[in-house]
Amino acid sequence: MSEPAQSPKRTANRGRLLSALAGEALAPPPIWLMRQAGRYLPEYRTLREKAGGFLDLCYTPALAAEVTLQPVRRFGFDAAILFSDILVVPDALGQRVAFLEGEGPKLDPIRSGRDLERLDAKQTSTKFACVFETVARVRQDLDAEVALIGFCGAPWTVATYMVGGAGSADQADARAWAYRDRAGFQRLIDIVTDASLAYLDGQVRAGADALQIFDSWAGSLPDDEFERWVVAPTSRIVKELSSRHPSVPIIGFPRGAGANAGRYVEATGVQGLGCDTSVPLPEMRALASRGVAVQGNLDPLLLVAGGTGLETRVHEILSAMQGVPHVFNLGHGIVPQTPPENVARLVSRVRGEDG
Numbered sequence: 001m002s003e004p005a006q007s008p009k010r011t012a013n014r015g016r017l018l019s020a021l022a023g024e025a026l027a028p029p030p031i032w033l034m035r036q037a038g039r040y041l042p043e044y045r046t047l048r049e050k051a052g053g054f055l056d057l058c059y060t061p062a063l064a065a066e067v068t069l070q071p072v073r074r075f076g077f078d079a080a081i082l083f084s085d086i087l088v089v090p091d092a093l094g095q096r097v098a099f100l101e102g103e104g105p106k107l108d109p110i111r112s113g114r115d116l117e118r119l120d121a122k123q124t125s126t127k128f129a130c131v132f133e134t135v136a137r138v139r140q141d142l143d144a145e146v147a148l149i150g151f152c153g154a155p156w157t158v159a160t161y162m163v164g165g166a167g168s169a170d171q172a173d174a175r176a177w178a179y180r181d182r183a184g185f186q187r188l189i190d191i192v193t194d195a196s197l198a199y200l201d202g203q204v205r206a207g208a209d210a211l212q213i214f215d216s217w218a219g220s221l222p223d224d225e226f227e228r229w230v231v232a233p234t235s236r237i238v239k240e241l242s243s244r245h246p247s248v249p250i251i252g253f254p255r256g257a258g259a260n261a262g263r264y265v266e267a268t269g270v271q272g273l274g275c276d277t278s279v280p281l282p283e284m285r286a287l288a289s290r291g292v293a294v295q296g297n298l299d300p301l302l303l304v305a306g307g308t309g310l311e312t313r314v315h316e317i318l319s320a321m322q323g324v325p326h327v328f329n330l331g332h333g334i335v336p337q338t339p340p341e342n343v344a345r346l347v348s349r350v351r352g353e354d355g
Ligand code: CP3
Pocket: 033, 034, 035, 036, 037, 038, 039, 048, 054, 081, 082, 083, 084, 085, 086, 087, 099, 103, 104, 105, 151, 153, 167, 214, 216, 333
């Protein structure tokens, strides 16, 4: 069902994001952006300076709630995404996690079955409780028709950071462990899967309306490994949460999955599929015919460049997704050098407004 471009707030009161994830093709589509809160916003940088460390910000509900709301206030997105991080899960499990200025995350690497003894699932609740409190505060402050998205990292992607001790281009340490000692690596994946389930379940209980599972490094695994470390744990999370909370849709974002994306949709049962920048638009449309809403997939660097290139591509994406359930988003997270005025322009273009 479509509706006039000038009344985006008048769909069913469950809101436009949830309607699209329930399979409705909306014109214009709902829009939010991965990593929509963050350093490209001056109001974030100001608050971030006062908060101390990045994890302190994640665990201080009043500040994290404020940062979650900043981009929604400024741009009028159809959804807010909880301000937290995928590495809150290893941190809450007791692994040392630090965010160093300009260097990205650094963790005390876990390299063997014996290192797993350093993790303690019983201690996650204190830190998770701070995040759940943020969710509750945000839900209270948001307009009813704006959805609140909770999230976690997929077990595979979180494990690549836990094993590598940092981000890496090829996730070699995690892949090597998975080949060398499948049972040991499976134990790590199970620990992360259980903790992620508790993390998402608490977010839903606190008021999250939808969830996204970020599998940023799904693309580094060949077929059988993709099945074992991406599809299987994600399926477990989706099935468990969907049985506890049937009305809460889940978006999977298996970045770089390529030809495995269709299989991922069928096996996991996600209601939404985040498509990365490399997915051709006809392929994205074809994926929607498998019964998911597709989300994406503007190149974040085109949002930096702006201009007519941006306008043309937005038009191409909107045209290609007409008539299928679509959520407008980027193909990966917004980057810090993005001019906020380009984001405002993107939102008005997607909504068919002038300016
Ligand atoms: O606005 C939002 O999207 C909500 C908050 C959010 C953050 N990280 C805040 C953040 C979300 C959803 C994430 C997801 C995340 N975190 C992913 C998956 C998505 C992706 O980009 O692939 C990953 C891999 C991480 C791990 C992570 N956190 C890295 C690699 C880094 C450093 C590099 C970077 O992008 O800054 C972070 C730090 C981080 N997470 C920041 C923010 C706003 C910047 C930290 C700061 O302000 O100093």
